Amino acid sequence: MARVYSSEHPHTWVKQQIARLLESPLSSRCFVLQVVHRQTYLSPETAISLLAPVVLEKTGNTVQIFAAILPDTDSARESLTALASTPRDFENFATEHHLPWLNLQAPLNLKPVFIAKPWGREVWYTGIEVRGQSLIEAQGQVIPLPWLLAVFPFVLANEELQQVADDLILLKILDPLPDDVYGDLYFEVHDEKREVYVVTAVDENAWPAGYGAIRLGFDQEKRQSCQDDEAFRRAYLQSVQRYREVRVAIDEQFDQRRVAEGLALLQPVSADTLKRWQDELPAGLQEQEKSLRQQMDAFTALQPLKVGDVVKIPCGVPHALQHGVRTVEFQTPVYERNILSFAQKVLTQTAWDTEKALPGVSLDQPDSLQLDVLQQQPGKYTLEQVAAFDDFVVQRLTLLAGQTFDWLNDGRYALLLLIQGKLALQSAAWSQHLDAADAINPASLVPATLSRLHLRASAGDAIILLARPVDSAPLLRNS
Structure with a gap:
């Protein structure tokens, strides 16, 4: 019969069981491990007791680790303790209960969670926070990634880790809509945060030639046409402010539509809905918005991108990934940004940061990247x-x-x-x-x-x- 063991230090406990198996004449060892997991990423924070049926299989001087993870319930304990302590019975239990049977000496498939954004969505492969938790997938079944790290922290490091989830690198993709207005990200600049983008896909309908783009820095010909850099900054700021006035007027009308359709003022709205509202605006206002947006964007520069390209965003350089260009984003763990412009309502703040940020913004075009x-x-x-x-x-x-x-x-x-x-x-x-x-x-x-x-x-x-x-x-x- 299978036995249930509780441990506050699963990392050390499993290593001890491996050592015992290596010293014994047995070829396998099966047990159930119980761990209390504090879900600090939830609000409010809660604790959950987890059960992990574990199989250790010995071949020579190596030990393979197989396991499943499920919530600790009376029925789960009853079923597990009734099992014969054999690898086949443990694996069959996972199959019958629709649990992934994990090989902890093989790559673990990451199943992402999708986070809605005004411009599309973010795809989190290793996200662990209140907005969503990524998953581990095997045999078509999934468990939350933080459960794996709580019960088997040694998948991250052979030494003991104190804060496993906090140490995990954030792997995420920015997945903008293919719409040429509502799929463009904020034109923003960072003072401290460093970002690196790697292009993973370019929407062929949005970019038939196969090259997408990122709005990166300022147009150097436009800059040279001004008397000096201060004149360029003033001209750009005036252009942004003109567009901002129209943007606010439109967003106020859209807010009335939100109320009429039972939507919260800060609730994300689909691009299809925004385009429907846009089409119902007076034709003159639509043309004014488009013209002023094009005038504002003419101050900036577009850099072409294809699949596999890498873009490093220096601090002080404004940037905006364009529609239909999917990228992996790596960044330093600093949350700060200044929004210079956006072609729709910003839901996270009431005003743009253009006037405040512009004096410190670099006007130079970033150097060509050489890896x-x-x-x-x-x-x-x-x-x-x-x-x-x-x-x-x-x-x-x-x-x-x-x-x-x-x-x-x-x-x-x-x-x-x-x-x-x-x-x-x-x-x-x-x-x-x-x-x-x-x-x-x-x-x-x-x-x-x-x-x-x-x-x-x-x-x-x-x-x-x-x-x-x-x-x-x-x-x-x-x-």
């Missing part, structure tokens, strides 16, 4: 440094068709996201396949318990992002 090449074998692969923040680094691996690459773990996790192509992930005991043509780019949490991962571009060239904590620089080498 540092870390490793390269012509005709096989290129590994480049995308970003190096204080707590994590990001690399881009371009793996040519049919080529293979070995990833060697050094005791910490990694996040893997496939941008382009098809990728086979393999080890001696299992294999997985990722396809960037899926509706949303596939991503995996590569656990610290995985010592070696074999990557192969199985159809065409593959572009892969790898993000890792800085105290474990990635060990990647060609096989």
